[in-house]
Amino acid sequence: MVEGIYQSKVNSLLGQIRAHQEKADLVAQDAPSSGPVATGEKEGFGTYVENAVRSVNESQMASADMRDAYERGEDIPLTDVVLAMQKSSLAFEATLQVRNKLLKAYEDVMNMPV
Numbered sequence: 001m002v003e004g005i006y007q008s009k010v011n012s013l014l015g016q017i018r019a020h021q022e023k024a025d026l027v028a029q030d031a032p033s034s035g036p037v038a039t040g041e042k043e044g045f046g047t048y049v050e051n052a053v054r055s056v057n058e059s060q061m062a063s064a065d066m067r068d069a070y071e072r073g074e075d076i077p078l079t080d081v082v083l084a085m086q087k088s089s090l091a092f093e094a095t096l097q098v099r100n101k102l103l104k105a106y107e108d109v110m111n112m113p114v
Contacts, residue, residue, distance in 0.1 A: 002111065007057070009092070010053060010057045010060075011097065013053060013096070014053055016061060016099065016103070017049060017053075019041070019097065020102075020103065021046060024106070027110075028035050036057065052095060052098075055091070056088070056091045056095050056101075059084075059087060059088040059091050060088040060091075063081075063084035063085045063088040064086065066081050066084050067084075067085060
């Protein structure tokens with residue numbers, strides 16, 4: 001159940017990032033090209049964000065697996081389980097804050113008078 005919640009949050013986050021990326025692509029298509037800008041950089045940034053979200057997801061899955069193993073009675077110290085869960089929670093919250101800052105910056109740029 002917890003894995004499903006985390007997975008849905010990650011999928012929601014990816015969906016929002018993709019939606020804003022599509023809007024940015026439409027704006028970039030309308031704007032005249034000013035030289036060697038953004039083709040490699042935009043792709044690199046998107047790849048960076050995707051890798052970061054995947055890393056957070058892997059952290060959450062690993063902590064969920066560790067928790068499940070502890071609940072089954074395997075020889076895993078409780079402190080390791082709690083630490084892994086806190087790390088994955090912190091990683092998710094940090095990613096969420098980065099997303100919020102990026103969206104705010106995007107909205108600010110889009111609302112700038114030309």
